[in-house]
Amino acid sequence: MIDHVKFSPVRFFLGAAALFVVGFFLLFPLGLIMKEAFGRGVKVWFESVADADTLDAVKLTLLVTAIVVPLNTVFGVVMAWALAKFRFRGRTLLIALVDLPFTVSPVVAGLIFILLLGPRNGWFGPWLDAHGINLVFSTPGIVIATLFVTFPFVARELIPLMSGQGSEEEQAALTLGASPWRMFWHVTLPNIKWGLLYGVVLCTARSIGEFGAVSVVSGHIRGETNTLPLHVEILYNEYRFTAAFAAASLLCLIAVVSIALKALLERRLNGKG
Amino acid sequence: MKIFQKEHSILPGFWPTLGLTMFYLTLVVLLPLSTLAVNSATLGFQAPDTGFWEGIGRGISEFGSIVTSRRVLASLRVTFGTALLAAFLNLFLGGIVAYALVRIKLPLKRVIDALIDLPFAMPTAICGIAMATMYAPAGPVGSLAAKFGIKIAFTPLGITLAMVFIGMPFVVRALQPALEDLGHELEDAAMSLGASRFTAWRNVVVPALAPPLVAGFTLAFARGLGEYGTVIFIAGNMPLKTEVTSLLIVTQLEQFNYPGATAIALAMLLASLLLIFGINCFFNRKYRQARG
Numbered sequence: 001m002i003d004h005v006k007f008s009p010v011r012f013f014l015g016a017a018a019l020f021v022v023g024f025f026l027l028f029p030l031g032l033i034m035k036e037a038f039g040r041g042v043k044v045w046f047e048s049v050a051d052a053d054t055l056d057a058v059k060l061t062l063l064v065t066a067i068v069v070p071l072n073t074v075f076g077v078v079m080a081w082a083l084a085k086f087r088f089r090g091r092t093l094l095i096a097l098v099d100l101p102f103t104v105s106p107v108v109a110g111l112i113f114i115l116l117l118g119p120r121n122g123w124f125g126p127w128l129d130a131h132g133i134n135l136v137f138s139t140p141g142i143v144i145a146t147l148f149v150t151f152p153f154v155a156r157e158l159i160p161l162m163s164g165q166g167s168e169e170e171q172a173a174l175t176l177g178a179s180p181w182r183m184f185w186h187v188t189l190p191n192i193k194w195g196l197l198y199g200v201v202l203c204t205a206r207s208i209g210e211f212g213a214v215s216v217v218s219g220h221i222r223g224e225t226n227t228l229p230l231h232v233e234i235l236y237n238e239y240r241f242t243a244a245f246a247a248a249s250l251l252c253l254i255a256v257v258s259i260a261l262k263a264l265l266e267r268r269l270n271g272k273g
Numbered sequence: 274m275k276i277f278q279k280e281h282s283i284l285p286g287f288w289p290t291l292g293l294t295m296f297y298l299t300l301v302v303l304l305p306l307s308t309l310a311v312n313s314a315t316l317g318f319q320a321p322d323t324g325f326w327e328g329i330g331r332g333i334s335e336f337g338s339i340v341t342s343r344r345v346l347a348s349l350r351v352t353f354g355t356a357l358l359a360a361f362l363n364l365f366l367g368g369i370v371a372y373a374l375v376r377i378k379l380p381l382k383r384v385i386d387a388l389i390d391l392p393f394a395m396p397t398a399i400c401g402i403a404m405a406t407m408y409a410p411a412g413p414v415g416s417l418a419a420k421f422g423i424k425i426a427f428t429p430l431g432i433t434l435a436m437v438f439i440g441m442p443f444v445v446r447a448l449q450p451a452l453e454d455l456g457h458e459l460e461d462a463a464m465s466l467g468a469s470r471f472t473a474w475r476n477v478v479v480p481a482l483a484p485p486l487v488a489g490f491t492l493a494f495a496r497g498l499g500e501y502g503t504v505i506f507i508a509g510n511m512p513l514k515t516e517v518t519s520l521l522i523v524t525q526l527e528q529f530n531y532p533g534a535t536a537i538a539l540a541m542l543l544a545s546l547l548l549i550f551g552i553n554c555f556f557n558r559k560y561r562q563a564r565g
Contacts, residue, residue, distance in 0.1 A: 010470075011376075011377055014369055014372060014373055014377065015373050015377040015378075015379055017369050017373075018369050018370045018372070018373030018374070018377070018379070019373075019379065019385075021366045021369060021370050021441075022370060022385050022388060022389070025366070025437060025438055025441060026388050026389070026391050026392065026438070026441070027388065028407065028413075028414075029400065029403035029404065029407055029438065030391060030395075030403070032403055032406055032407055032413070033399065033402070033403050033406075036406065075293065075294075075297045078290045078293045078294060078297075079290070079293075079294040079297070079298070081286060081290045082286075082287065082290035082291040082293075082294045083294065085282070085284050086279050086280070086282055086284070086287050086291075087279060087280045087282075088277050088278060088279035088280070088287075088291075089277060089278050089279075090277055094294065094298070097298060097302065097303070098298065098302075100302055100306070101302060103495060103499075103542075103545065103546060103549065104306070104499070104542060105498070105499025105500075105501065105519050105522075105538075105541065105542070105545075106397070106499065106501050106502070106519075107499070107501045107519040107520075107522050107523055107538075108309070108499070108519075108522065108538045108541070108542060111309075111522060111526065111534055111535070111538050112305040112306055112308050112309060112538075113305055114526065114531075115305075115308035115309070115312055115531070115535060116304070116305050116308050118531075120529075121531050123308065144301075147301050148301055148302060148305060151301055151302055167282070167284055170284055171283055171284070174283060174284070174285075180285040180286060183285075202393075205393075205394050208396070209394075209395065209396025209397070209398075209399070210396070211396055211397045211398040211501070211502040212397065212501035212502055212519065215501075215502075215523075216523060216526065228396075229396040229397075229398040229399065229502070230398070232396075232398055232399060232402065233398050233402075236402050236506070244402065245402070248398075248399045248402060248403075251395070251396050251399050252395060252399060255391065255394035255395040255396070255399075256391075256394075258394045259387050259388070259390045259391060259393075259394045260387060262387070262390060262394075263383065263386065263387035263390075
């Protein structure tokens, strides 16, 4: 037998190398942001975060997330139901199309909505303009672009999970006389809850943090169309580094919380299911 | 032959959920994306009373002249070069991390494992300013590199390192489950037949890991190609030298050059879709031959 627990210099070297890679490439940038944000004390950090423009950016970010996440969650479940529980012609193509936003550069994701809704050259621009509706360079544009970017998250988590679970339990519920709604609430939803939550966490994290697409459609109007990541960019480019890193540290905290949640949910998914 | 003809099932809700899927998919994804194709196809019809074939011909030549202009070609070279290099580096670095997480007893393994997803969870702009601070000439890593005469920030090297950061989780997450499934048996069998550990790895383990390696590589590469937030703060954004394609699109938009931005975006999207498709096809064929 080959002893795998025995100490070997190669394994020791590889372990050390892995720790170095994670420490240097992942942990170091995170630590650097925290150091820049809190380096001058908690009081300075707090003042920077409590700045009116920063608070406006936080509010807008939360608003966008509050619209985008429920929409993509509900439609994510609907799409997963159609694509995971039934076998039909064109299914593979539809699944590939659902994943499409992941292969599109964020910048292009912003661009397409300007081409569609922009007031000057957009397809629907002149019509919207004539009716006094302005979608891009305002909050609705940010919401729509974020919808696009976070479109696949929930469905993508649920489709393999629900395909794998099959539909015996649902069929049993129906045979026993449950209505379709009852079957969904009492059989399907409990089975997919951890996977669903996992998708929602990823979707939320991305909605809060989306930068490229939102940057293109926002028009950068401070206090009005500035989400938190855009606000960080503006502060940084104005050399207001303390304020920029303070706002950035907020987003880092959210990121750390979301990866902790993700890790917890993954254990649930792999363990008890 | 009917599209959407389905196998029999007693489950309810096929048509309503399929209908809603088509509706939402079309509204949020397909209709907006089709603007790229349609707006590019109508490039040649700017002048009134353009004949159909004349317009098509003019459009193709205009599209061609936009995407083969010196600045666009230079940006494509920078973007594809750095993304390719970063994906290869990630194959190596991510490979080590995935191996260590699966096979070696590490302290705080669960924390490290969770940390791998950090680049997914952090907003790209935040990653970007972290990279710029880290590798800037006065930054902690940049100043160290400067002592050895290496310039990182505002060079393609800086862009590559930013792409390494953003691409690493793809490779690690693709490899981890495959390494776990593989177990020790194959390696043990090879070694008990007299192979050294190195030979066992080269001839047995690495070929078995080829599919996830390719998947991770492709995802990391594709992410690098389209990346914007992480790259722009460190790139320096010098036209012809360190300007990535996604930034060039934004620049064109800011100058209200919509046809230019659209053509470049379509070219980039097609190039990356073709590449991903090509890598997968080429690899699937090779893999099937090797197995069959």
